[in-house]
Amino acid sequence: MSQFVTDNSKEFAQTVEDxxxxxxxxxxxxxxxxxxxxxxxxxxxxxxxxxxxxxxxNWLMIDNLWVSENLRxxxxxxxxxxxxxxxxxxxxxxxxxxxxxxxxxxxxxxxRGYQVQWTxxxxxxxxxxxxxxxxx
Numbered sequence: 001m002s003q004f005v006t007d008n009s010k011e012f013a014q015t016v017e018d019x020x021x022x023x024x025x026x027x028x029x030x031x032x033x034x035x036x037x038x039x040x041x042x043x044x045x046x047x048x049x050x051x052x053x054x055x056x057x058n059w060l061m062i063d064n065l066w067v068s069e070n071l072r073x074x075x076x077x078x079x080x081x082x083x084x085x086x087x088x089x090x091x092x093x094x095x096x097x098x099x100x101x102x103x104x105x106x107x108x109x110x111x112r113g114y115q116v117q118w119t120x121x122x123x124x125x126x127x128x129x130x131x132x133x134x135x136x
Contacts, residue, residue: 036060036087038080051080053088060088060136062098065105077105081112089136096136102128109134 033054040049049067053060062084067077085096098114100106101123106116114132123129 032056033061034091036084036091038083038087040076040080049076049080051084053084055088055091055093058092058094060085060093060096062096077108078112085136094136096134097132099129099131102130106130106132 033056036051036053036055038051039047042048047068048071050064051062051066052064053062055061065077065080065084067080088096096114098109100109109132110116112134114134116130117133118131120129120131
């Protein structure tokens with residue numbers, strides 16, 4: 001009989017994710033997740049702000065929105081989010097979903113119409129993780 005072997009590599013984790021996706025695609029009515037990325041670069045090509053997510057059927061799934069510290073408070077994050085939502089709407093999305101931690105951007109997203117649907121308390125120990133959605 002085979003035994004379990006520890007493998008903490010990113011390659012192995014990706015293989016397991018690929019196997020699940022392979023199964024899911026056989027059962028879902030939507031056949032693809034399309035990446036959606038936006039960036040702002042400085043004159044020397046350095047990353048100043050970025051957005052990464054995916055569109056999937058009716059949903060814009062927001063993974064990351066980041067603005068360099070020296071540019072925060074200048075409406076750049078808002079502009080990134082508005083553009084990502086606009087692109088998602090053009091691809092047929094009706095909703096957006098994200099998660100954020102208690103020390104991150106919950107107030108930022110709430111000010112832009114996102115609502116907490118679920119709070120995961122004690123994450124990872126004493127903090128909270130908020131799952132938020134918005135109708136686009």
